[in-house]
Amino acid sequence: MSDELPTDPEQNTQAEPLSRAIGDRYLTYALSTIMNRALPDARDGLKPVHRRILFAMRELRLSPNGAFRKSAKITGDVMGNYHPHGDAAIYDAMARLAQDFAMRYPLVDGQGNFGNIDGDNPAAARYTEARLAQASEALMDGLAEDSVDYRPNYDGTLTEPVVLPSAFPNLLANGASGIAVGMATNVPPHNLHEVIDACLHLIKTPDARDDTLAGLINGPDFPTGGVIVESRESIAETYRTGRGAFRVRAKWEQEDLGRGQWQIVVTEIPYQVQKSKLIERLAEVIQTKKVPILADVRDESAEDVRIVLEPRNRAVDPEQLMAALFKVSDLETRFSLNMNVLIDGRVPKVCSLKEVLRAFLDHRREVLIRRANFRLDKIAARLEVLEGYLVAYLNLDRVIEIIRYEDDPKSLMIAEFKLSDVQVEAILNMRLRALRKLEEIELRAERDNLQAEREGLQAMLDDETQQWSRISDQLKETRNLFGKSHPEGLRRTVITDAVIVEPVDMDAMIEREPLTVILSKMGWIRALKGHQPLDAELKFKDGDGPGLALHAETTDKLMVFASNGRFYTVPANNLPGGRGMGEPLRLMIDLPNEAEVISVFPWREGEKYLVASKLGDGFVVQAGDILAQTKSGKQVLNGDALLCKPVAGDHVAVVGTNRKLLVFPLSELPEMTRGKGVRLQRYGSGGGLVAADTLSDARFVNIAEGLSWPMGGGKTRTESDLSEWLGKRAGTGRMAPRGFPRDNKFA
Structure with missing residues (x-):
């Protein structure tokens, strides 16, 4: 009774400054949030809740090839044994591990409604079932071989792993996000094949540069695909510092409907964008006329994403339409990278790509050494038993006699054959069937194999090079399971340099x-x-x-x-x-x-233009073929260009610097989209022609109306009879009429 606290409140009170009391308690809460809730471990890429879910499912023997169990049962076991928090939070975390649109390599194989890309919530836990996925089995491979430390659960009745062995870099493969106290993390998913390639390179070249590793890992690989529009330099800098952002766009294509009609079909949307909210936003854009050249949006998605965007008219440029939509909707988002993770499960740190890979590889080496030592202990125990068996076989008759006639056979066998307690127990528990001669041969073969295995393991433990070679082999096996040799392992997100397309406002905008x-x-x-x-x-x-x-x-x-x-x-x-x-x-x-x-x-749509060079070559081009989509323009005429005139007559009049005029039918000019063109008027080919002469001007005329040009004093002269200058295209022409402008220009 003397240990009881005083009942008087004054005697049971400690004086402490308020700032210190609040500071100490808040610091305790902050550390708990950082280490046990929000930040993932760099070694296995998991937060405690995810690790406990996978471990509890393993304890329930929910293997990838086994039967499904109700999610309510799994959630209850996790909550009762390892994670003393709400069942709703646990079920939400487990459901995310099963969503193929959220996880690049799902760790839970779900059966039932686990939500969708529209943002709908999963069905209640009593309606869905789950089991472990193959990827999670790889994460826990070797868990029963003392590969990691265990710690007591929250009430001390069970133990749970501090970290999983993790056969692949799950932190980069599946990504992670979380908000702690004063810090946050956001790691995008990556392609497992590329991540393992980077690990193998880092094993081979421990001092590899960050840029080299970033070149092997091209960039994030989101489960929903999409297009990342970032330069290689920007991506490399992001991975070097552990902070940055990636611009992610929807993947789209133009679908031809015939008769000049078309529509845009979006087949992949940015990661973590809810499709239903995206459709609502696009509908709002149409209603508010922020992008009036967009007429309608339809969601025709079934198994795959299919969002149809209809333009206002066929004159709309699809690139410009999408550029406008990228600015006002979640068809383009920015995914921020903040590689803030726990190193060794204790220290939060913003890591570079190389540091994250190094933390994983160091963890794999520790797991390898611990598994090797565990195996050596098992081999030693088994060899001890085998040596006892072999002694028994060499003295079989005496052993049988002792067992049959002695009151304390165990003590006598220990004293007579110099056997250990374990060996004698194994001999006494031996079945009569095992006394065959064949069994002795098998025991000797097993002993030899175990001794060879022990020597190999011991050599590996003594040689760091062999250890990294063994880790490389394990990584290659994992790459064969989940890499590019399987459809699910192929890269989904396209990475391209940003192409700036200025959205040109149409008439309706x-x-x-x-x-x-x-x-x-x-x-x-x-x-x-x-x-x-x-x-x-x-x-x-x-x-x-x-x-x-x-x-x-x-x-x-x-x-x-x-x-x-x-x-x-x-x-x-x-x-x-x-x-x-x-x-x-x-x-x-x-x-x-x-x-x-x-x-x-x-x-002007539908118009045609004459383009010509100084050398007198040219052609007619359609208006639709001269529109440029970028600031760099569109190459149409090859050569030193001189003029561009809209087609507005039935004949073409051209004049050179030699003042020779030629009029020929427009029908003799070809229509082209690009090139040098054909000769309009001939210069410098002999016969009194000067090589330095070039084209001076051109004009379209209606032959019935004649040719007019301005005179001094605001007067205009018209030459109604042009028969003297009519000819075939590429002719030399004849001297211009009297009074023709001295600058050899029609106007």
């Missing part, structure tokens, strides 16, 4: 307003509101002046044709306003410094 586009001589572009006079006086920078001016609308796509033969697309609504001096056009498109802008005009 912006308000349609008139603009006057001004391009200065030095390449500064701006847009004035309204259709202003094209010859109005404007301010320019010092040394600059007027270049090109045209009327357009905010919904137009402006086509810029340059002297390098490339077409560039610039959205009119993206042009800077007219209050300032504008911005350099070269900042909006990748126009080389040596290239000059030849013409700027609004793109």
